[in-house]
Amino acid sequence: MVSIATGPFEDRSHVWRRVMFIFKNFDPVHGSIRDSPGPGRAISGSLPIISEAVVLDNIEIMIKLPPTFKTRLNKRFHTVEPGDIVYRPQLPALSIFADYFDVYEPVERIGTIMREDRDKINEIVKNATGLLFVKIIKAGREESTSETKEKA
Secondary structure, eight states: OEETTTEEHHHHSSEEEEEEEEETTSOOEEEEEEESTTHHHHHHTTOOEEEEEEEETTTEEEEEOOGGGOOOOSSOEEEEOTTEEEEETTTTEEEEESSOEEEEEEEEEEEEEOGGGHHHHHHHHHHOOSOEEEEEEETTOOOOHHHHHHHO
16 A cells, blocks of 8 residues: 555554754754664664755755664665655765655655645755754754754
8 A cells, every 4th residue: 555645554654753853044844753673763763963964956955874874775765755854875864855856876765854844944955055064853852943043
């Protein structure tokens, strides 16, 4: 069973962990990462993560991960949709996509950005210049938007 909005049924059968991406000088972005064996669990279990990011092709925000996050893919995808959070094992890195895109190397879809925050991804993709600093934390921590921006 496949749904355009959520993907294969297996993708929906795991626990999802809510996360927040805090990009310096931008509003925080909320998403969910699938807590299943492999990259999703490795990332959600290692939060908070502080790293650098860069915008590629005015479509993708690529977030560098430490080399210790290099792991095998469980499911390979070559097409992504707006709001997808994918794991790139070759680098390793996370990517958040603002639009539909065909990815040449295999990636794994491990999460999604909340529908109401997808405009924030578009804003970052259009307005970011140079290197971005990002902090990925577990969502649910009581932090105001101004505190979040200051800490990034």
